[in-house]
Amino acid sequence: MSRSYACIVSPNAKEDKEALVSVAHQFAYSIEVLDDGILFDVSGLEHLIGKRSLIARKILEELQKHNVPGSVAVAETIETATLLARQNDGVSNVGHSPDTFQKLPLSDLPIERDTLNVFTDLGLRRVEDLIEIPREELIGRYGREFEEIIDIAEQKGSAVLTPNVKESEASWSYILDSPVEDFEQLIFLLNHGFDDLFVRIAHIGLSTEQLDLSFELSNRTKRNYEIKTSFPTLERSFWLKLINLRVSLDPPEAGIKAVNVIAHFTKPRPSQTGLYAVSRPEPQSLLLTVNKLKKLVGEENVGVPVILDQRAAEAFALDAEAMPSGRESIESGPAQPIIAFSYFRPPVRAEVLVREGRLVFLRTRYFSGHVIEYSGVWRANSKWWENSWKTQEWDVEVEAQGVYRLCKAGHEWFLIGEYD
């Protein structure tokens, strides 16, 4: 079975690379990007489109749709297609019959300069002149390496197409007959789509850790969701749950008319387990649980606590973007348990009896009692240049109650927390 290769040579090949690849993708999977164009295998398209000149014309039409200048050639060998396409550099033109190839100047073939000069002196200027000379004579004079050039001239080149365009994503889309308001109704559809999408990704030995989901809405707008995990996986049910949670947190404002999913490729995760490894939640399970919790209590209320490197009354925060890492540590904690502190949210308003500069009695809506012992006043302040804050605090032990942190703001007293 004869093969067919198409070559597009463009004067702006580097700038128009994406467009060229896009055109090539419409005709072939096997694509090689060249310095001045693109080469691809169009074998078999004769049955769909017709003879090579028709294929070349079709490719040229696509090029024109993309507004890319260039010349196209389709031939049986890679060398022939490349040389023919380079003939019309910069001009939109379809090449070419096999006869055209024979009219090409010898300077287009990869012949050494000295040899080429000799051929010119002998009056050999075109490919057709060279193939008139017996093959053995040429090989006898210029060596066995010259056989390759003769093969090219006779359109029997043996170059092999080396695909160098790697896909980085795969997509799946579906257009609905009528808009759907509730995303959950589309889960079965996505399930079907993921089946197809993930099989394609697994087929090339890759995985994904990012899905871009986009909805076309009935109000003529688009809604995009970027769903990432910290690990690659092709587990369909996991992705469906994650997408469902994500979309339910921030649902589209109108009916969904079309769904498009793009999966970005990444290497699959090597799984390694150990007999002595510390037990942790599976990454999928942890991510799903965190998303469920975010749906339950709000995104800003679930995360990893972090200590802030700043002087503030409460120098800590909740990092809602972070996930627990499960990192081992060589530092060990204190041998003895320490007294922990817990905040009251909101602080508890208190009435404090002060006699001769000493705290004597404390009353709140929950309890009251004599102050047995206290320490303070502890004064702190910072950020006097903007959003200034200052505190006056005491640690107080209340009779038959607990040990609390008492704070004075203006003329009012508050219990801000408890030592527990």
Next chain:
Amino acid sequence: MRNLSLVKPASQLKEEQRHIEEILLESVGIGFFRGSVAEISGGPSSGKASLTLSIIAKLTAVGEICAVVDSAGGFDPPSAVLAGVKLENLLWVNCAGDIEKAFTAADHLVQAKGFGAIWLNLNRLPASKLKLVPKTYWYRYRTRVKDTPTLVIATADEPVTGSASQSAFVFSRERTEWSGSGRFKLLREFHIAMHSSKQFYGRPIPARLKADYRHV
């Protein structure tokens, strides 16, 4: 009578409940079994949070992932750091006083399996509200964590788990030590007593909690 064969003797039930792995707090001499529900109750400043943080510190230091279901939103990360908790291995769920959400959050966490400890912090929540929570929640947690490495620790001002917990302690503060004199005093130590609710004739276990004024 014929259904009696389905009734398991108490000794067998106890054996079934027992997970081989125990989390020991050597500093105070008590231990908690993985795959079970534990309860620490007690009045104000009785050391409930301190002891729980010690357990979480022990687990997070070896890379286990733990979770805090902070029902009232009072969790103080600097205290956790001082107790030795590795914050990067801790998941903090702030329920801002919503009891229903706190129990549902704990339910999601026990279902995830693989957490070292899940601390359901119900401290300072009104007992009247906690009594409205169906007891079945606790049995559900117990069933979910059975045969897993997870320890569910519930802390509250009063006992709440009933017979669903495998170990239950009531903490009380015996006395508070202050250093210094006059106006210059400093909170130093809590002397606490831990009574096991599951062993009626056991003696209370004493423990001391020290104040730590290091800057984190």
